[in-house]
Amino acid sequence: MKKISIIGSTGSIGTQSLEVIDNNNDMKCVAMSCGTNIDLFEKQVRQVRPEIVSVAKESDAKDLKVRIADVTSACGKSIEILSGMEGLKAVAAYPDSEITVTAIVGMIGVEPTLAAIEAGNDIALANKETLVTAGHLVMSRAKEKSISILPVDSEHSAIFQSLQGNQHNEISRILLTASGGPFRGRTREELKEVTVEQALKHPNWSMGPKITIDSATMMNKGLEVIEAHWLFDVPVDKIEVLVQPQSIIHSAVEYEDGAVIAQLGTPDMKLPIQYALTYPDRRFLPGERLDFGKMAGIYIEKPDRDTFKGLDIAGRASKIGGSMPTVMNEANEYAVAKFLKGEIRFLDIYDLIEKAMDAHKVIEHPSLEDILATRDWTDEYLRGQETV
Numbered sequence: 001m002k003k004i005s006i007i008g009s010t011g012s013i014g015t016q017s018l019e020v021i022d023n024n025n026d027m028k029c030v031a032m033s034c035g036t037n038i039d040l041f042e043k044q045v046r047q048v049r050p051e052i053v054s055v056a057k058e059s060d061a062k063d064l065k066v067r068i069a070d071v072t073s074a075c076g077k078s079i080e081i082l083s084g085m086e087g088l089k090a091v092a093a094y095p096d097s098e099i100t101v102t103a104i105v106g107m108i109g110v111e112p113t114l115a116a117i118e119a120g121n122d123i124a125l126a127n128k129e130t131l132v133t134a135g136h137l138v139m140s141r142a143k144e145k146s147i148s149i150l151p152v153d154s155e156h157s158a159i160f161q162s163l164q165g166n167q168h169n170e171i172s173r174i175l176l177t178a179s180g181g182p183f184r185g186r187t188r189e190e191l192k193e194v195t196v197e198q199a200l201k202h203p204n205w206s207m208g209p210k211i212t213i214d215s216a217t218m219m220n221k222g223l224e225v226i227e228a229h230w231l232f233d234v235p236v237d238k239i240e241v242l243v244q245p246q247s248i249i250h251s252a253v254e255y256e257d258g259a260v261i262a263q264l265g266t267p268d269m270k271l272p273i274q275y276a277l278t279y280p281d282r283r284f285l286p287g288e289r290l291d292f293g294k295m296a297g298i299y300i301e302k303p304d305r306d307t308f309k310g311l312d313i314a315g316r317a318s319k320i321g322g323s324m325p326t327v328m329n330e331a332n333e334y335a336v337a338k339f340l341k342g343e344i345r346f347l348d349i350y351d352l353i354e355k356a357m358d359a360h361k362v363i364e365h366p367s368l369e370d371i372l373a374t375r376d377w378t379d380e381y382l383r384g385q386e387t388v
Helices: 012-022 038-048 058-067 083-090 107-116 128-144 154-163 209-217 220-231 268-277 309-319 326-340 350-361 366-385
Strands: 002-006 028-033 054-055 080-083 098-100 122-125 150-152 171-178 239-243 249-255 260-264
Touching: 002 083, 012 028, 012 038, 012 098, 028 038, 028 080, 028 083, 038 054, 054 058, 054 083, 058 080, 058 171, 058 220, 058 309, 080 083, 080 268, 083 107, 098 107, 098 268, 107 122, 107 150, 107 326, 107 366, 122 128, 122 268, 128 150, 128 220, 128 326, 128 366, 150 154, 150 268, 154 220, 154 249, 154 260, 154 366, 171 220, 171 268, 209 220, 209 326, 209 350, 220 239, 220 309, 260 268, 309 326, 326 350, 326 366, 350 366
Parallel strands: 002 028, 002 098, 028 054, 054 080, 098 122, 122 150, 171 239
Antiparallel strands: 171 249, 249 260
């Protein structure tokens, strides 16, 4: 029985991870966490009956304790209920777990991911912000501890699958695909007054609000370039982004002999989730299959970097390095949250990120403490800009 921890079980990746686990009778979720969606979390706990759980707020932990007083874990013991960052780290590093699914969104995933690595858990990584901000720490410690980092993002899973059976030194470049988001083909002028509702209507994927907005700005793809750099130890200038609007080609690897190996499939996140949890094996997965007979063709284009500045902003942060990717990432999280509340316009997201980056004094080799301090500095700086 493979025992699994999930941080962020009520989000899009978390709920689909539980579906995958439920479809495999040799898997069991023994630890799980959520933020503030206590109603859904209660339903999940009742169904899964894990051994330990955690929520963001202590008050919610007390509420949950009352709600599930009649529930015991699958092994018949009472369920331990924790809260806050310490609870999140305890779930991620639960000693009875073999692999931790990092399905949480944002930089909050850094500390629990490192805690899971220290505990000896493999990582099914869906939290790209962890590698964007602390890739040098995560990958080096995983290597020291002989921990596998298995990608769950569809693009990085596709790259990982396309690398199987080939030598890393034979890579010519990585072809990282993007759907183009809901505003593909629009001009900057047309984006000035787009609404939150319009930005959340992704044409292909069903995702959480933050990542959906990141897809609309192309910041998501910029973050994924940095993530791919750390995951596959490939220079950023050997990672090319291509727009593939149908989301059929999930990404590809070009080798030095000119061969291009790609992973294709329907836009279903359960495939990369299951592959990470069963690697190196493949198993049957219910769902829609590609019907090549019904395809008119597969369309590919270059991204519009002038309109969608996310790629170049992330490229600049990566080139500077040090603590700059943390500033870029945290400013993006801050700006997206403001946009989702209707407090800024769509294009203001780019402006806020660039303001913070321009004001930051780079720390060249940041420790975990430096990264967390840089995150806090970014928030304080941007809050200060609101009063200027």
